[in-house]
Amino acid sequence: MGAHNDEGLGGRLSFSAEEVSLAEKCAVLGIYDVPEASRLAFYGLWALQHRGQESSGIVSADNGYLYRHVAPGLVSNAFHKEDLEQLPGDIAIGHNRYSTSGASDGAHGQPVLIRNTKFALAHNGNFPVTTKLEKFLSDRAVSTREMNDSEMMTHVLSGLMEEGLDVDEAVKIAFPMLDGAFSCVAMTPKKMVAFRDHCGIRPLSIATLGDGYVVASETCAFDTLGAKFLRDIEPGEMVVFDEKGMHSYQVVSGKQKLDIFEFVYFARPDSILLGQSVNEVRHNLGKELAKEWKLEADIVVPVPDSSIPAALGFSQASGIPFEMAIIKNRYIHRTFIRPNNILRDQDFKMKLNPMPHVLKGKRVVLVDDSIVRGNTMRKIVKMLYRAGAKEVHVIVSSPPVLYPDFYGINISSQKELIAAHMTHSEIREHIGSDSLTYLSYAGMIRATNLPERMFSASCFNGIYPIKIGANADAIEKVHFART
Structure with a gap:
């Protein structure tokens, strides 16, 4: 699969519901100002394989161009030596996918790349409500019929950039339209941004590597890459990486509500979450x-x-x-x-x-x-x-x-x-x-x-810190006695 191909890959992977265990949507990774960034992204995604096994992808930037490779399956199957050779540059973002929105096939593989604006995005989380995203795109005659939530967000940001905004300004404007959980990394040919919803439902952290930076869903990826943990990205925060260094913006006020299932099941045991x-x-x-x-x-x-x-x-x-x-x-x-x-x-x-x-x-x-x-x-x-x-x-x-x-x-x-x-x-x-x-x-x-x-424990107590729209109508209050 060539690095420039944006089409869906492979057939639908069907599983017995009886056999499918709990699965988390995705892993995201970003590398900024580090030589051979795509190779490091490859190893970082390998460390985050537990967060998604349906597809894996990397977008890199070099000399004003973005290069993309996405393929179904595990990281080890999705990338070969020649694929990484077609992903040059010292900026890269990566993604491992487990679908919760859209079909569980290669058609919705990430990172999503919009070529005309030279913009790519990788998303971990889910939008239970997409009304504002759909309206923004509909007003601009963009059909959302074949899009999942991540793709809608990418097209909204790309649309704002088409109107003349830089990527970080586009994220600030789009924030009120993002009704859901999101930990994201995004990039243009010269800049990388990372941002998180106001509750910080999914983890996202920063590390340093030489003179550059690494952003990842979990800190275990930093250990694999030899990067030094710096800090977590705060709920409601956007961090921008450019030629002047790292800059932080508190886009909206945040209130930490990490999904407690990250501790119970999802995260790798060698990761650190909220300092624990x-x-x-x-x-x-x-x-x-x-x-x-x-x-x-x-x-x-x-x-x-x-x-x-x-x-x-x-x-x-x-x-x-x-x-x-x-x-x-x-x-x-x-x-x-x-x-x-x-x-x-x-x-x-x-x-x-x-x-x-x-x-x-x-x-x-x-x-x-x-x-x-x-x-x-x-x-x-x-x-x-x-x-x-x-x-x-x-x-x-x-x-x-x-x-x-x-x-x-x-x-x-x-x-x-x-x-x-x-x-x-x-x-x-x-x-x-x-x-x-x-x-x-x-x-x-x-x-x-x-x-x-500091936690969202919605699966256990039915309290949802981010609105879930019409989904709330189908939920019944349960009283369960443990004995």
């Missing part, structure tokens, strides 16, 4: 569970990989030995639709394999970070019993997921959520475990060592 180690917070989630619930068991077993820190924390606090009794095949990234249950079960077995010699005759505490639909947990519990477990006690290192998300997670319907329409005992019966335990909301907050006011 993700790995340490997940340890604390397990310790809080051990304080709240006393269990008689022989071993603590995590559902790999994101539940490992919480399981270690629970083991340490409870004194019950930790065992890696489930092995994950890390080379299986997606489960495609299968024509019958036998083949679907085969896919599951390819992902996770129990160790009978560890499990046989044991009372098992099975730790997972969340239960969304319940189907995967049901299979795991059955797998442990078949491997010889005497008892299986499921503990979850977060509260019940009761409400949908509209800020970039792939759960937009309350009907999908098992805790929204089943009681505690019905869920336990559905997954087939001897017992089921959730961490309390207060315990989750305590584990972060930060005040509740």
Whole structure:
């Protein structure tokens, strides 16, 4: 795929809803004033692969031109040596995508590039309301029928630039039209900007690298690149990188409301969010569970990989030995639709394999970070019993997921959520475990060592800090008793 090709790539990737776990929309990355910026962007995107696996892309700038390459799949598959050679320059932005708006295929790959204004943008987040963006474009005879939210935002900014505004001025003017969650990097041939919604729902940070700068969704990318963390971009802030250096503008007043699911599940454990180690917070989630619930068991077993820190924390606090009794095949990234249950079960077995010699005759505490639909947990519990477990006690290192998300997670319907329409005992019966335990909301907050006011916990409490428009009409208040 050539660097100049802007067309969609590949066929639609279809997955069984039963097999799809929680997924976060995207990762964004920006490199400014660093030689061979696209190569660094490639390695940075690799470090952020967990945030999106459907497509990967980079746009670079050199001698007044922008060059683009986007392809479906993982970073390692999307880029080859010759692709990076066609992305010259010392400015680059990159993106890994998991779709929550628009089709899950290459047609909406990012970064989005508008050639006539020489402008490109990468977006992490989601706009539950796009009315203002649509009106702006409609007033200028631009059709939005084939656009997703990220593309609408890009075309709005490009439209403002066509009217004579510089990119940073365009962002300031467009801010009131951006009704949703966004952590973005954007670029022109000589300038890069990074900006964040007024609640800071999705993370975005800055680092220095030599005389240049790196912007990334998570700090783990800085470690990979050898960059030095500088600071987080504040909610409502825009940071501009140009030939004069780095400049900051508080476009709107901000109030930090990071999605707490970043700590629970999404972020890599070696990242730092709001000054806190993700790995340490997940340890604390397990310790809080051990304080709240006393269990008689022989071993603590995590559902790999994101539940490992919480399981270690629970083991340490409870004194019950930790065992890696489930092995994950890390080379299986997606489960495609299968024509019958036998083949679907085969896919599951390819992902996770129990160790009978560890499990046989044991009372098992099975730790997972969340239960969304319940189907995967049901299979795991059955797998442990078949491997010889005497008892299986499921503990979850977060509260019940009761409400949908509209800020970039792939759960937009309350009907999908098992805790929204089943009681505690019905869920336990559905997954087939001897017992089921959730961490309390207060315990989750305590584990972060930060005040509740700094988080959006909409999936747990139904409070949405950024308006969600007509989506609110379909949400029902849920009262869930954990026991």
